[in-house]
Amino acid sequence: MSGGSIIIFVLKIFAALVIAIFGIVLGLFCKGIDRKLAAMMQSRVGPPIRQPFLDFFKLMIKENIVPDNAVPWIFNGAPILALVSTISILFYIPFGPIPALLGNSGDLILIAYLLAIPAIALVAGGFSSGSTYASIGAQREMVLMMSYELPLVTIIITLGWRLNLAYPGLKVFSLAALSANPIWGLVGPLGFIGALLLLFTLVIVTPAELSIVPFDIPEAETELAGGVLVEYSGRNLALFQLTNAVKMVVMAALTVALFFPYNIAPLFSLSGALASVIDTLFFFVKLIVVIFFEATFIRVAVARLKIDQASVVYLIFLSAIGLLGLLFIAMDYII
Amino acid sequence: MKLDKYLDRSLWVFHLNTGSCNGCDIEIVALLTPRYDVERFGIKLVGSPKHADVLLITGPVNRKMLPRLKLIYEQTPDPKAVIVVGTCGTSGGVFYDSYNIVGPVDKHIPVDVYVPGCPARPEGIINGVLKAWLKLERLRGLSGKEVEQKIEEVKA
Ligand code: SF4
Numbered sequence: 001m002s003g004g005s006i007i008i009f010v011l012k013i014f015a016a017l018v019i020a021i022f023g024i025v026l027g028l029f030c031k032g033i034d035r036k037l038a039a040m041m042q043s044r045v046g047p048p049i050r051q052p053f054l055d056f057f058k059l060m061i062k063e064n065i066v067p068d069n070a071v072p073w074i075f076n077g078a079p080i081l082a083l084v085s086t087i088s089i090l091f092y093i094p095f096g097p098i099p100a101l102l103g104n105s106g107d108l109i110l111i112a113y114l115l116a117i118p119a120i121a122l123v124a125g126g127f128s129s130g131s132t133y134a135s136i137g138a139q140r141e142m143v144l145m146m147s148y149e150l151p152l153v154t155i156i157i158t159l160g161w162r163l164n165l166a167y168p169g170l171k172v173f174s175l176a177a178l179s180a181n182p183i184w185g186l187v188g189p190l191g192f193i194g195a196l197l198l199l200f201t202l203v204i205v206t207p208a209e210l211s212i213v214p215f216d217i218p219e220a221e222t223e224l225a226g227g228v229l230v231e232y233s234g235r236n237l238a239l240f241q242l243t244n245a246v247k248m249v250v251m252a253a254l255t256v257a258l259f260f261p262y263n264i265a266p267l268f269s270l271s272g273a274l275a276s277v278i279d280t281l282f283f284f285v286k287l288i289v290v291i292f293f294e295a296t297f298i299r300v301a302v303a304r305l306k307i308d309q310a311s312v313v314y315l316i317f318l319s320a321i322g323l324l325g326l327l328f329i330a331m332d333y334i335i
Numbered sequence: 336m337k338l339d340k341y342l343d344r345s346l347w348v349f350h351l352n353t354g355s356c357n358g359c360d361i362e363i364v365a366l367l368t369p370r371y372d373v374e375r376f377g378i379k380l381v382g383s384p385k386h387a388d389v390l391l392i393t394g395p396v397n398r399k400m401l402p403r404l405k406l407i408y409e410q411t412p413d414p415k416a417v418i419v420v421g422t423c424g425t426s427g428g429v430f431y432d433s434y435n436i437v438g439p440v441d442k443h444i445p446v447d448v449y450v451p452g453c454p455a456r457p458e459g460i461i462n463g464v465l466k467a468w469l470k471l472e473r474l475r476g477l478s479g480k481e482v483e484q485k486i487e488e489v490k491a
Contacts, residue, residue: 043369045375046372047376047377055377062414231385232386
């Protein structure tokens, strides 16, 4: 390795650390805003926005209990695996005008796989904790995971396919290419409806990814006493909470990058450093708006579904809507 | 394990019914409504004793619940506080001297705060949780070893 590439390597590691810490802080902050908004929708005052930080620090000082009949290395390893895989998604997602750190070496398909890992870690942790409640929760998590994967993949395939038709030879699954050419500009009126359907699909898939009401069936506080997380306490629980917070940012950033990658600076004909600052701020505003509609609004407005209902919603209805979106976009191209 | 200021702004409570008449349980649920909204103070009702910092215990402990009560007390990770809600958990109340009652709660596990009333008022329960902060505060500033010693003392 030459001197230059070593420096770049070190810089990249440093940037990765910064992104990881920034992602965690942003995730907890978004969680706080989410809780505040949910409280306001229920006409409560709600916790302060820094509440998730307090919860996290408190969990870190609590005793960490590993049950006697758990498998310790899986039980303790699962939260770390979940957090690491979620944070690594952040390296592949552009944050507004800031390009992704590893944008050249990973694409949307990699992200789809990485998104599955936290769920798998939860399942492993649930099964290894040796509690009946956790096993039931883990089984539900698996069923749910298999259900929402198909609609999610439909979205990815459609967007990539349409972009390939418009610009053959482009790296169509890379997020940079996708957000440089948003779907809305590529299609006619029929395809526009199709793209709306795809957006709807993504919005409904997100609550299951984040396991919040109405799809928090694996965690179901009231019947399953916390489900997969029932045996987790202290540090391990804190790590799972962090995972969830970062995943929230990831899903929202993904939605923004795929469907709303527009910048505000060109409107005011700004340029240079000021434009990037404004665009970054605008990106965070978009992020919070998306989180409100993908998580908070849905979670307050509806009650929890049963696992069989959730499966039907995803495997039949949502897949149908996603495929309909695909069909519309295909017809738009043919006509 | 070192206590710090985060604990008293983020108390997660687990609610355990040891055979109460359900009166106090409803009052506990009332804490979560917009009128009392304990989430303001970071107090959250959790579904598993493993997640809890504070045990809210209602009811006079009947024979069947006794082993579960002890188990759940031991499952709650340290540092923790125990609050008895309602007169019947404090002294037996209307169930005093019944054939199936082995309570009150403090005969079996250490209790930090008693909230009297039959049923206890939601304001009283909020006040009780505030008092639990005070108990946890006394442990603050001590080193990890000292906290563990204190906890052992209380257990003994
Ligand atoms: S104190 Fe009274 S209201 Fe409360 S649980 Fe006991 S009997 Fe019921």
